[in-house]
Amino acid sequence: MENKDIKELLKLLQGTDVSEIEVERDGTKVRIKRGFAQPAEIMVAAAAQPAFAPQPVATAQPVTAAAQAAEVAPMLDESARYVKITSPIVGSFYRSPTPEAPPFVDVGSEVRKGQVICIIEAMKLMNEIEADADGRIVKVLVQNGQSVEYGQPLFLVDPR
Amino acid sequence: MNDLTAEIILSRIKKRERNHAVMVFDSIDSTNTQAMTLATGSAASGTVVIADTQTGGRGRFGRAWASPPGVNLYLSLILRPEIAPRFAGIFSLLGAVAVVNAIRRVSGVEAFIKWPNDVLIGGRKLAGVLLESNIAGARINHLVLGIGLNLNIPAADMPVEIRETATSLLEVCGCVTDRAEMAAALIDEIDSMVVLLESISPAAVLDEWRRHSITLDREVGVTGRFGHICAKAVDVDETGGLILRLRDGTVLTVTSGEVTLR
Secondary structure (H helix, E strand, O other): OOHHHHHHHHHHHOOOOEEEEEEEEOOEEEEEEOOOOOOOEEEEEEOOOOOOOOOOOOOOOOOOOOOOOOOOOOEEOOOOOOEEEEOOOOEEEEOOOOOOOOOOOOOOOEEOOOOEEEEEEEOOEEEEEEOOOOEEEEEEOOOOOOEEOOOOEEEEEEEO | OOOOOHHHHHHHOOOOOOOOOEEEEEEEOOHHHHHHHHHHOOOOOOOEEEEEEEOOOEOHHHOEOOOOOOOOEEEEEEEOOOOOHHHOOHHHHHHHHHHHHHHHHHHOOOOEEEOOOEEEEOOEEEEEEEEEEEEEOOEEEEEEEEEEEOOOOOHHHOOHHHOOOEOOHHHHHOOOOOHHHHHHHHHHHHHHHHHHHHHHOHHHHHHHHHHHEOOOOEEEEEEEOOEEEEEEEEEEOOOOOEEEEOOOOOEEEEOOOEEEEO
């Protein structure tokens, strides 16, 4: 399996509800786990003993693809101006409590710490997520219904 | 509804793992909505909201849950679990196990769980579990475990649209169930499972779930935003996610989606 294959797999997983996938091809097994405890990791290891198996292209070095931001506390954006509100769990992101209801917040909304700004569903548990910073929503970074990872940025907030 | 009072329910709680404040309403919009509102205030962990009837009984995404008076049980319990938010989903599976255990204890009937928390008998839905939580950063502020359990409703009185897919204990065993006794049993069994989770381990709760599952080791369909997957349900992971194995050997884990048993 080559690097481009792994990239393809990663692309395939983006925006889905799949949190873990294991693929075996040409004697090489790849396991991708979108996690919470650590950044998304890709483990590549040769399957049991095929002498002619191609060398693993990547060793067991974690590739921190989408989840470098795996901290729960609000973080400053590169510009040091905006605060990112990140997801505390793996699940599906919803902007409103029911499909018909208006979104909890929109671009331009003023939010206060403790205000519910979205719902993330996992195992049919609807988790209200509170803002952990005061400010104005500058950007909603995730589509309604999209899968999110632990630590994935959800909103950009211009802090007060 | 003299059969369903806080006093009677409290007198029938046997295990007493924790203190409970029980509130019983004749009619309310939704026990979960009420419990979430109370939990946002200062209601203690263990507070129980029960209603004889709900005017806005609901499942996820605002779907309606038929809640006629006098026959069924609508119960929501507030918890303030001291676990990391990433494990919150386990409460979904925990709630279903508590329902199965309470039904066995009160009625001697064995119900089964479809991932993550549908309680079925003979392929029909007997109970629904609705969970809502509030998470701030790395902490779960509160979690409400809501249960709608069809007890004494005849199939003929169920809404037409669920008559083919739902059932009640009356339909299953032909007996009328004491609602207060079932409410007390549910509270007891939820407490027992929470003790198992908090003092033993989340894995112990998942083992209990596996024992009552009709989802594992069989071919299932899963429909979600990823489309429709046909796969073998292999196991649940440490957070309650469903592990699937596709025909080509690919193994993947889902945290959402509707499972159909095949």
